[in-house]
Amino acid sequence: MAEIVIRNTNERISGEENVREFLEKQEVLYEHWNMDKFPADLQEKFQLSDEDKQRILDAFDPEIRDLAARRGYKIWDIITLSESTPNLEDLLQKFEEVHTHSEDEIRAIVGGKGIFIIKGSEDVGYFNVELEPGDVISVPENTPHFFTLMDNKQIVAVRLFIEENGWIATPVADPQFQ
Numbered sequence: 177m178a179e180i181v182i183r184n185t186n187e188r189i190s191g192e193e194n195v196r197e198f199l200e201k202q203e204v205l206y207e208h209w210n211m212d213k214f215p216a217d218l219q220e221k222f223q224l225s226d227e228d229k230q231r232i233l234d235a236f237d238p239e240i241r242d243l244a245a246r247r248g249y250k251i252w253d254i255i256t257l258s259e260s261t262p263n264l265e266d267l268l269q270k271f272e273e274v275h276t277h278s279e280d281e282i283r284a285i286v287g288g289k290g291i292f293i294i295k296g297s298e299d300v301g302y303f304n305v306e307l308e309p310g311d312v313i314s315v316p317e318n319t320p321h322f323f324t325l326m327d328n329k330q331i332v333a334v335r336l337f338i339e340e341n342g343w344i345a346t347p348v349a350d351p352q353f354q
Contacts, residue, residue, distance in 0.1 A: 178206065178311045181304040183293075199305070202296045205247075205282070205314035206305075209239050214286055214309070222258035222288065222330045229254040232286055233334070239284070240334060247280070247314070249336035258288075258330045272324050274353050275345040279338045281321070282314040283307070287332030288325070295320040295350065302353055320348045 180189040180198055189198050192208060199206040213235045218228055232254055233240065240252055257264060274295075283290070285307045292305045294315055305313060306326070315321045325331055337343060 177208070177308065178313070179306045181306070182296075182300060183302045183304065195305075199313075202294065202300065202303075203316050203319075204294060204305075205280075205312075207243075207312040208310050209236065209284060209286075209312060211286070211310045218332075219287065222256055222332060223260050224254065224256050224332065229256075232332070236284070236286070236334060240336065243282075243284075243312070244336060247282075247336075248338055249282070250338055251340055252334055252336040254332065255335055256287075256332045257325060264329065268324060270345075272322050273345075274320050274322050274348045274350050276318045276320055276348055277315075277343040277345060279317050279343055280314045281323075281343060282312070282336045283323070284312040284334040284336075285309055285331065286334060288330035289328065290323060290325050290331045290333070292321055292323050295352070320350055320353070 177192055178195045180195055189195055196206050215231050215235060218232065221228065243249065286309055289308050292313060292315060293302055294305060295302050307313060
């Protein structure tokens with residue numbers, strides 16, 4: 177279950193309803209998928225073949241199609257990152273820059289863990305959303321944020337897009353980010 181840490185106060189928010197309520201106020205979509213559908217033989221696998229990725233997409237097809245219908249997403253795929261990912265540190269460095277997109281950035285975490293760092297309202301500032309399998313989050317378009325991995329450096333996530341070329345990151349120099 178997702179947990180939130182408000183960066184300027186170190187306040188921690190946990191519990192699905194508390195997390196959902198906080199994120200709604202920040203205009204961030206949060207949902208939770210039932211992970212019982214995830215193929216058992218893939219649960220600790222972070223190097224996936226195209227066939228493995230398709231099995232994950234097939235397992236969550238109803239959830240993906242429901243989300244796509246509600247939010248206008250047209251395409252989706254699987255991203256996986258781990259210590260075995262070539263140039264992982266270079267990729268993380270790129271991800272760990274505050275940026276925005278012209279469409280929502282949505283992730284459904286199905287394996288491993290990750291953190292979205294998002295700029296909230298003026299009274300909140302930046303906050304971390306620590307995600308684990310089953311957590312689905314959508315950062316609104318034009319909202320400063322970035323994504324990184326937790327210490328174990330392993331994640332498998334479903335990504336959904338409106339634009340068929342995926343999203344383009346626009347860097348943001350924000351003196352409020354610490």
